[in-house]
Amino acid sequence: MLSVVPMRAHTSDKAEIVTQLVFGECYEIVGQDANWLQIELAADGYTGWIDFKQHTPVSETYFREWKEARHPRGTELLRFVETPEQRIPVGLGSYLPFFDGEAIRVNDERYSYSGQASDPNVKPGLPYLLEIAKLYLKAPYLWGGKSVFGIDCSGFTQQVFGICGYQLPRDAYQQVEHGQEVHFVTQAQPGDLAYFSNEEGRIIHVGIVLEDQKIIHAHGEIRIDTLDHNGIYNATRKYYSHNLRIIKRVEL
Template sequence: MNSILEQKIDELKAQFSDRRTQVCDIEVVKAGGTAKITGTVLDEATATAVQSHFPAIPTELTILRQPEPEWLAVSTTLTGLYNKPGFGAGLDSEPHNGQAVELLRSEENWAYVRQTDGYLGWMYRPYLAAKPATEPTHLVSEPVAPLHLAPDAGAPLVSRVLGGTAVSVTETQNGWACLDLVGDLTGWVPAHMLRQLPLPTLPEAQLRQRLVADAYSFTGVPYQWGGSSAYGIDCSGFAQMVHKLSGIQLPRDADMQFDNGRAVEPPFQPGDLLFFASPNGHRRITHVGISLGDWQLIHSSRSHNGVYVDNVQAVKHLRETFAGARSYI
């Protein structure tokens, strides 16, 4: 009986095993000859699945997502989303200033959060502040926008604002825009480095051209696992960023992007995503790049240590591990 119950626990946990978007940390506790299911789950839907899987066994579950959650926002230029609490843990992504997160629980100076795209992880709590009541008005469209004390290129730098950051413009003056950032930081950036929200819907050909132009603007940015900015970026972070600049929301990781995109066949159009699998035979998606047209590819490559252009057919390891293409256009 015990082994059967434990097997059913393992089967259920396997259904919710993707720690990036799911939590189902449960176990069987026995006391006084009776058993109950205890643990922590992400939401009501997961709790219902547990209860349905064990209809005859009492459950005592902590549900992380609440009906009225506490919302926070990144208050620094950039911060890390880690797979465990601690700066030495694995870096999964890098949310930008103002990005909203749902607080699930706290552990000393660390917050376990859920991003609006469903991605879960740990953030350093001092780098978070209360989510602003106002919505952002613009999106930073250059890889890096210098933030000046005054609307003058010769004025002292206050900070830098990274591409993909959603910001609030409070004033414009002679080609400059004043930004009010989360964290009580204000300053001026050249207005041409911003795109007004909501982003307009472009004809497909024009949209593809802009995706390519935005991708080229990150050329030479170093590769960084979990990176999401011009300070360092990984392959899926690069694909996500380029699409974000045109108002297209992609999942964070390459396998998620592959699973959720629309399948396309050669010849590939500029802006299509080309995916590659691990070479060990399991065909697990491990890499993604953006087509510049057919097999010409721009990607954040570990072998190049940054964002560069390759031709898939001319590079042996790309040619042999190509797994398919997807589009979000």
């Protein structure tokens, strides 16, 4: 088990990272090519390839139980899960399978965990979602990333909403199918998802609306910029970095 595992588009260490596995995620093997495993993530159905050396097998019973349960997520930048024999770092947004307040369970092995975690049985409020989003500030941009040490725009929104108990798809063009449209930027509320398109009209970017016409998003890093009817204005560089296409409101 590892803190983060790259999931690639093809069977090569040089291939594009399409997403990442974070600690505690489950997946199903759907193919194999030499030393590479093609997997499908249990949480969002995303597929890609991982190095077989980074594969952790679990029993069919455990996999079935994992899919049926709602799991807490780590809400601290970095903690550890431990047994007497090993210590594994787990980052913000990691899954904590079957966490009982003291330990998690992976297969039949228990690992102690003493950090903070989300409660999947409690409906989070908007202040909690915004608090979680701001924990990612200054996380560096990484295409395909989902961790605080490297994350992309849709990985960021997926992780924040996932910690708050709402499973979004992986990519921005998929996420835009969720929620109800907000017709004017002046009607946007904190926690809304703002989507941005390229010249061809394809959704290529997403961020989370904050108070006072601000937005938190991944652009070089997780940062806060100004949002208006044109898009995202980067005051540091004095230009519009993204063109606004639509705003959606997701009920947690």
